[in-house]
Amino acid sequence: MELRNVRRLTGVGITPYDVVADGPGEHLGLPGSTATLVVDLADGLVLSAENRTGRTTFRCCIAGIHLRPVTIHHNGLQRGVQLDLSPTAVHAIFGMPASEISSDMVELAQVDTAFARDLHERLAETPPDDRAVVCADMLAGIEADAEIPYDAHAAWETIARRRGDITVSELVELSGWSARHLTKLFTAEFGIGPKQAARLIRFDTARELLEAGRNAGDVAAECGYADQSHMSREFTELTGYSPRGLMKRRSEEFG
Structure with missing residues (x-):
């Protein structure tokens, strides 16, 4: 749900x-x-x-x-x-x-x-x-009356819409803030910077496509990685597994 x-x-x-x-x-x-x-x-x-x-x-x-x-x-x-x-x-x-x-x-x-x-x-x-x-x-039923910082969340939503395939310089141009100010606002709200957020959102997208059975080379291109090796390095740094290794482990865990 x-x-x-x-x-x-x-x-x-x-x-x-x-x-x-x-x-x-x-x-x-x-x-x-x-x-x-x-x-x-x-x-x-x-x-x-x-x-x-x-x-x-x-x-x-x-x-x-x-x-x-x-x-x-x-x-x-x-x-x-x-x-x-x-x-x-x-x-x-x-x-x-x-x-x-x-x-x-x-x-x-x-x-x-x-x-x-x-x-x-x-x-x-x-x-x-x-x-x-x-x-x-x-x-x-929760009374959600918290004031949510607009600029930080607008930047996050932009990264999410682009599925992580966006640079900090593009975010800066869209926001109208300096890179330093935007990063400060963003990190204060989310605990990570815009570049790390884009990295995680792109990883989420790539993992979901791979789990759906998509070809690794096609996924790397669609998600904006430089090439398949770049995607593999990102997966290894984030999870300790290559894309193929992660898919194998997850199939064994939940298969």
Whole structure:
């Protein structure tokens, strides 16, 4: 399920999941241009990351926009709901810029205790097929009165429309601001600069096309990479895997 422009909640993806595997395992939480909220309804969401020592267990985890993958560890049972939140949705729902949780993972209760409690309690009592509707209703009921910085979000939306295939100099020309001022506004709101945002959005686009079965050379050209080798280097830097290696790993994780 996807919400668009419901009380300014532009770009909210809601994915309930119930996965029973043959045994314990792990899978990658990939870098991307959205924040991720996971409400775990099983034994806890167990995560590890390069910037953290050991593993951390969450009940309701919100992870900000990040440039490196995290690892999800499971005991064979995964049950809950994942929400992918655009930066605009993060600001509208929680009244704070996405930069406040950039490259981090925290319990939602640290951000909004009442909402975290209500969300988990409602979903725990909800049949699997109705979880997406319950989430959507709860989000739509939020009084989104936060003032969202127009210039920063206009720049983000421009990058998103271009699917990351845009330069900082083009953004500067479109915005009317200097590169220094635009980057300052942008980083304050999102925790990353325009160039990093374009990189993540382009990666998101390329990954989705590859997962849909598109040819790697065609995807590289369509997404504005210099060539297929350039795309491969970007994938490796962001995920630790080449495009082919990442597709193979994901097919093994979820196949």
